[in-house]
Amino acid sequence: MRITRVGLLAAAAALLLAPIAPTPASASGPVSAPAPQAKAVADRPDFQLPFPCDSTIELKTYRGHNPDDKKIDMYRQGMREGSPVLASADGYVHENFSPGGLEIRHGGGWFTTYMHMTGVAKAGTWVKRGDVVGYMGDVGSEGKPHLHYEQLYNPDSDQDADNQHIVNPVLQGRGPLVMDPDNPITMTSTNCGVSAGSSLFAASPDRSGVFQWSGNGTAWNKVGGAAGTLYAGGAGLFATNPTNGDLYKMNGPNNWSKVGGPGKTFAVTGNGLFGLSPDGNAVFQWSGNGTTWNKVGGAAGTLYAGGAGLFATNPTNGDLYKMNGPNNWSKVGGAGHQFTVAGDALYGLSPNSDAVFKWSGNGTTWLKVGGPASFIAGR
Numbered sequence: 056m057r058i059t060r061v062g063l064l065a066a067a068a069a070l071l072l073a074p075i076a077p078t079p080a081s082a083s084g085p086v087s088a089p090a091p092q093a094k095a096v097a098d099r100p101d102f103q104l105p106f107p108c109d110s111t112i113e114l115k116t117y118r119g120h121n122p123d124d125k126k127i128d129m130y131r132q133g134m135r136e137g138s139p140v141l142a143s144a145d146g147y148v149h150e151n152f153s154p155g156g157l158e159i160r161h162g163g164g165w166f167t168t169y170m171h172m173t174g175v176a177k178a179g180t181w182v183k184r185g186d187v188v189g190y191m192g193d194v195g196s197e198g199k200p201h202l203h204y205e206q207l208y209n210p211d212s213d214q215d216a217d218n219q220h221i222v223n224p225v226l227q228g229r230g231p232l233v234m235d236p237d238n239p240i241t242m243t244s245t246n247c248g249v250s251a252g253s254s255l256f257a258a259s260p261d262r263s264g265v266f267q268w269s270g271n272g273t274a275w276n277k278v279g280g281a282a283g284t285l286y287a288g289g290a291g292l293f294a295t296n297p298t299n300g301d302l303y304k305m306n307g308p309n310n311w312s313k314v315g316g317p318g319k320t321f322a323v324t325g326n327g328l329f330g331l332s333p334d335g336n337a338v339f340q341w342s343g344n345g346t347t348w349n350k351v352g353g354a355a356g357t358l359y360a361g362g363a364g365l366f367a368t369n370p371t372n373g374d375l376y377k378m379n380g381p382n383n384w385s386k387v388g389g390a391g392h393q394f395t396v397a398g399d400a401l402y403g404l405s406p407n408s409d410a411v412f413k414w415s416g417n418g419t420t421w422l423k424v425g426g427p428a429s430f431i432a433g434r
Contacts, residue, residue, distance in 0.1 A: 103244065165206070176189060
């Protein structure tokens with residue numbers, strides 16, 4: 056059942072590459088291209104149980120839910136209040152609501168709802184499957200802590216949360232599940248993604264290993280071997296091979312797969328990975344499968360990425376461009392000493408470093424927000 060909704064945010068993002076034959080440099084920035092097609096109903100995300108890997112979960116439905124039978128109450132065996140609840144697929148937390156709830160937009164018209172939690176992730180947060188989005192609680196419910204979970208679909212819109220309809224869930228390839236209050240289903244979680252801990256990663260001083268902060272004190276867990284440079288964002292964690300520059304994606308602790316060859320630089324925004332070819336002549340976006348990349352822009356100097364999207368400097372004059380879609384870029388500003396993306400905003404340091412500016416979001420208009428600085432950084 057839907058309860059009082061108390062917040063709604065929206066944001067955007069996307070970005071990487073493999074070496075491809077160079078293309079002529081473009082002084083005016085990238086070109087225009089067709090918009091991506093909407094996902095079909097068959098493209099339901101590979102939803103996992105929203106609990107840590109190998110957890111045994113009992114799925115029930117409250118009698119008061121009948122005759123709907125599509126809402127699930129989940130109980131983790133041996134679970135205490137405060138046990139982590141994980142995102143069951145990649146997405147964007149687009150709203151919080153009461154009691155103890157949030158809804159994640161997964162794309163293609165798909166949404167999931169989680170309720171009765173404490174420590175709920177805030178609207179505006181990009182999450183990967185396995186990221187912690189809250190903790191088991193009994194907020195707004197009676198009885199022992201549990202998670203109320205729903206899968207919803209809106210065939211007409213990837214954004215509209217008002218016209219969704221609840222569907223019988225599919226979890227870990229099983230389903231559609233029809234819940235019976237007298238016959239609970241027991242499943243074991245295969246949600247074994249990146250976030251067994253926090254979303255903070257680091258390479259050791261000698262670069263012989265990649266570590267993930269546990270989220271508690273100074274405890275870190277090794278999740279990978281030698282790495283050159285780390286790139287992280289909504290699309291996940293990526294690292295270059297220090298020997299040959301090949302790029303790898305972390306699928307889980309100590310589980311990495313090659314996604315591309317060397318690049319001049321890479322950048323991650325929201326749920327996309329981008330890269331600049333070794334010669335700087337083209338910008339590419341990782342397709343999300345294997346080592347396939349698609350060209351999305353011409354020559355660039357530097358890439359900047361985050362919740363506000365992907366930005367690139369013109370290598371000839373330093374002007375800054377924003378990617379609106381594959382091979383569709385627009386100028387947003389002139390040259391600067393440095394740029395950074397923080398949340399869903401873009402900032403720049405003037406060429407002589409005497410002022411910090413924020414892009415208005417329209418055209419090439421910027422607003423001064425600070426004085427002199429040697430360096431700016433965002434998150």
